[in-house]
Amino acid sequence: EAGVAQSPRYKIIEKRQSVAFWCNPISGHATLYWYQQILGQGPKLLIQFQNNGVVDDSQLPKDRFSAERLKGVDSTLKIQPAKLEDSAVYLCASSSQSGRAFDEQFFGPGTRLTVL
């Protein structure tokens, strides 16, 4: 089966610009996650969707970050305006069940964002 797809793979922007990332989860996966992985650190969950509803966005900086999952399939994560500290790899993951804690998460290749 096809894995989690993300685009673009790399993005370089100036601070205060806007950027958007796209994720297509594994077909049939109900739960979708966005993580931020700063260089040298483990991933940090930004937002979790169950179908097209938000389950957890407690660590999403809502003043500049937004995410949506229209129709419960693809998802976009947007940053507006970007700051230098947003430089990171943004990982998308999906899981097949109803977001149960024991479910395996399948990760995409990530989008590496550099903010200058």
Add this chain to the structure above:
Amino acid sequence: AQTVTQSQPEMSVQEAETVTLSCTYDTSENNYYLFWYKQPPSRQMILVIRQEAYKQQNATENRFSVNFQKAAKSFSLKISDSQLGDTAMYFCAFNNAGNMLTFGGGTRLMVKP
């Protein structure tokens, strides 16, 4: 809040030998789940092994096994017969029912020929 600590930023092992990666966590929950994920260079993160806290028996997956010490809040990963393809970042992660997956800072493992 749960925290996950991996105290070994980098480790190396000779091919065919055994290596153990350490992980400790802090939680007040009794029911939770622990994971080891592998992130090879320039490749996707994949699940290596997982453990349910209420199960006393340590999980095993081929060459990978864990030593789960619930009282000590320790969850180490043992890789037997190390292979060059095991070279990667390894992340320990914690999840309790209804909460988010929390990752440790990772351990970079280099398998040397």
